[in-house]
Amino acid sequence: xxxFLWLIFIIVAVISILPLARLKxxxxxxxYQRFKYLSMLLALWSAITLLRFVVIEPYVLYYLSLAIYPLxxxxxxxxxxxxxxxxxxxxxxxxxxxxxxxxLAEVGISFTNVKHQLMVEVLPNANLVISDYIDMPHGPLxxxxxxxxxLMLLFVFVLIISKLYxxxxxxxxxxxxxxxxxxxxxxxSLNLVHIFIYSFTLDPTYLxxxxxxxxxxxxxxxxxxxxxxELNRNVFIIDNLREMYLIVNQRDExxxxxxxxxxxxxxxxSNKLTFNQLIEILEKKAVIYENSEDIxxxxxxxxxxxxxxxxxxxLPLFKYSGKFYLFYDETKNQVSINDINYVLSHDSMTGLYNxxxxxxxxxxxxxxxxxxxxxxxxxxxxxLYNDYLGHYAxxxxxxxxxxRLTEIVQKYEYTAIRMGGDEFLVISLHDxxxxxxxxxxELRENYHVGSERILFSYGISSKTxxxxxxxxxxxxxxxxxxxxKETNKPEKVKLxxxxxxxxx
Numbered sequence: 233x234x235x236f237l238w239l240i241f242i243i244v245a246v247i248s249i250l251p252l253a254r255l256k257x258x259x260x261x262x263x264y265q266r267f268k269y270l271s272m273l274l275a276l277w278s279a280i281t282l283l284r285f286v287v288i289e290p291y292v293l294y295y296l297s298l299a300i301y302p303l304x305x306x307x308x309x310x311x312x313x314x315x316x317x318x319x320x321x322x323x324x325x326x327x328x329x330x331x332x333x334x335x336l337a338e339v340g341i342s343f344t345n346v347k348h349q350l351m352v353e354v355l356p357n358a359n360l361v362i363s364d365y366i367d368m369p370h371g372p373l374x375x376x377x378x379x380x381x382x383l384m385l386l387f388v389f390v391l392i393i394s395k396l397y398x399x400x401x402x403x404x405x406x407x408x409x410x411x412x413x414x415x416x417x418x419x420x421s422l423n424l425v426h427i428f429i430y431s432f433t434l435d436p437t438y439l440x441x442x443x444x445x446x447x448x449x450x451x452x453x454x455x456x457x458x459x460x461x462e463l464n465r466n467v468f469i470i471d472n473l474r475e476m477y478l479i480v481n482q483r484d485e486x487x488x489x490x491x492x493x494x495x496x497x498x499x500x501x502s503n504k505l506t507f508n509q510l511i512e513i514l515e516k517k518a519v520i521y522e523n524s525e526d527i528x529x530x531x532x533x534x535x536x537x538x539x540x541x542x543x544x545x546x547l548p549l550f551k552y553s554g555k556f557y558l559f560y561d562e563t564k565n566q567v568s569i570n571d572i573n574y575v576l577s578h579d580s581m582t583g584l585y586n587x588x589x590x591x592x593x594x595x596x597x598x599x600x601x602x603x604x605x606x607x608x609x610x611x612x613x614x615x616l617y618n619d620y621l622g623h624y625a626x627x628x629x630x631x632x633x634x635x636r637l638t639e640i641v642q643k644y645e646y647t648a649i650r651m652g653g654d655e656f657l658v659i660s661l662h663d664x665x666x667x668x669x670x671x672x673x674e675l676r677e678n679y680h681v682g683s684e685r686i687l688f689s690y691g692i693s694s695k696t697x698x699x700x701x702x703x704x705x706x707x708x709x710x711x712x713x714x715x716x717k718e719t720n721k722p723e724k725v726k727l728x729x730x731x732x733x734x735x736x
Contacts, residue, residue: 237433241285244434245278248442251449264452266314273307274445281438284362294356297365298345300435301377302338307441308381309335315388319395334380341373351377366431389416396451403482408451415447476538476559479545480507484555493559496536507555514538520559524569531570537563579650581627582634590649590657597659598695598702604661605668605694606705608713609637611654612687612720613727620731630654632681633688640671665694684730687723689716 251271258268280303284296309331316323345351353369354360393416396409419440426436476496479488486501494501497517499510511520518536521527527537538559545554577589597604611633618626637648637656646668647659660668672690679686691713693705 240439241281241434244439244442245282247446248278249275263318263320266310266317267449267452270307270310270314270445273303273310274442277303277307277438277441281435290358290360291356293362293365294354294360295343298342298351301342301351301374302335304437305338305377305381306331306335308384311445312384312388315392319391321391338377345371350374363433366433392448411447411451412444415444419444476561478507478510478557478559480555480557482554484508486510487554507557519566527566531566533567536561537566579634582631582650584634584637584656585647585649587649587651590651594702597661601661601695602698603695604659604705605663605665605692606702606709607658607660607668607672607690607692608651608706608709609656609658609672609688609690610713610717612689612717612724613731614654616724616728616731620728621734629681629686633679633686636675636679640675644671665692668692687720687727689713689720691716 251267252275255268255271258264258271277300280296280299284293287293287296313323313327313331316327341348342351346355348371349355350371350373352374353371354364393409393412396412400406400409422432422436422440426432432439475490476493477490478486478493481487484507486505486507489499489501493499497514499505499513501510505513514520518538519527519532520538520540522540522542524539539562541558541560543556543558545556577585577592579586611629614626614629617629633656634648634650637658640646641648641658644660645662647661649657649659651657658668658672663671669692672692676688676690679688691709691711693708693712695702695705
């Protein structure tokens with residue numbers, strides 16, 4: 233074999249054994265695991281091919297040449313099974329039985345060829361050299377072997393090209409499809425030229441297999457995010473992240489996730505979930521947010537709070553990108569924030585909102601509502617309770633009044649605020665002023681603690697036009713409340729006498 237052919241062989245052989253250096257990458261997914269064995273068999277074929285060119289002993293050369301046939305069949309079979317697994321097609325038991333029986337038959341027939349010459353019509357002799365095997369006559373079982381191998385290859389090549397064509401329509405990216413078509417065309421062309429035009433010293437079937445399988449790996453490596461991460465040495469880092477993560481491909485399909493994430497939320501990603509489908513499932517158990525300002529509604533103590541960050545994963549030679557989502561469990565922080573916000577916005581004694589809450593919401597109330605009703609309420613007898621029965625009795629009166637307001641706001645969807653001391657504010661965004669008036673009139677007429685009628689005054693005003701603002705509405709309600717307080721003075725005198733007697 234001349235220098236040029238040796239150079240070609242060395243290049244092809246090196247390409248065939250390169251995957252052996254990264255066999256672990258095939259473990260990133262079950263659909264790649266059979267390609268690991270394919271790579272080993274392809275490397276073995278390169279080794280046997282090398283031996284055929286350097287071995288001088290004719291009998292060894294004879295059996296090395298015959299070993300190619302069962303080796304080629306098992307490589308074709310493993311490629312067949314590997315591509316079926318990759319394409320997620322069912323692998324029937326009959327396929328495995330046929331491959332196992334046929335392989336054993338080929339091994340037996342090939343290594344007993346001297347007795348029957350069913351594979352090649354050549355007997356070993358002391359004058360055989362490598363060139364004698366180029367145009368040697370073949371026996372009938374060689375043609376059975378060839379037909380079976382070509383049928384398996386045709387079947388899986390049609391499947392893989394169909395799959396890549398579907399991907400082309402989905403991704404609008406022609407490169408993977410053209411890469412595989414190019415590889416198959418080159419491989420078939422080499423064999424046709426060898427049969428009908430020129431006989432190659434180097435086995436064209438060997439060259440075709442290395443080219444096609446290498447291009448197939450190339451398509452995997454530039455498409456599958458898990459392989460990209462493995463090749464970039466990122467898998468160990470990702471697997472040991474303390475945070476939960478998801479890996480999403482260019483079609484928004486979830487292709488990987490941390491064990492902690494899957495176990496924590498009992499999620500199965502084997503059914504090709506899209507990212508949006510997974511988030512829908514996740515939102516039943518967690519609150520997902522990229523910015524804390526995006527959290528809507530009150531704190532939900534039945535859910536976990538996950539702060540999500542997204543990073544882009546570039547796919548080489550593609551115009552699309554995958555995504556890497558990190559989820560930080562911020563539930564404890566959100567509990568603390570919620571507790572702090574509660575303290576800042578709620579009155580510690582009554583549990584109602586406090587004046588801080590009102591000051592924070594004033595602009596929002598005015599700007600987002602065309603109409604609303606403000607009611608200002610004042611406990612007229614609180615100071616008397618404090619003076620004659622003590623502050624504990626006064627506090628209990630405040631708590632009882634707040635509970636009455638709580639019942640009202642829950643029933644009518646109002647908002648109740650303790651403005652300070654014995655003054656309260658109730659905001660209605662839905663009912664009109666007459667409805668609110670009737671609610672507090674009924675409360676005032678029927679408010680008793682035990683046998684004691686409790687006095688309170690209220691004033692009500694509403695926003696009636698776009699020119700109105702909350703400050704003006706508040707002033708009108710406050711003025712109305714003080715007018716009612718004047719009418720309560722005789723009742724307060726009676727209350728003072730009763731409480732004074734109780735003090736004695």
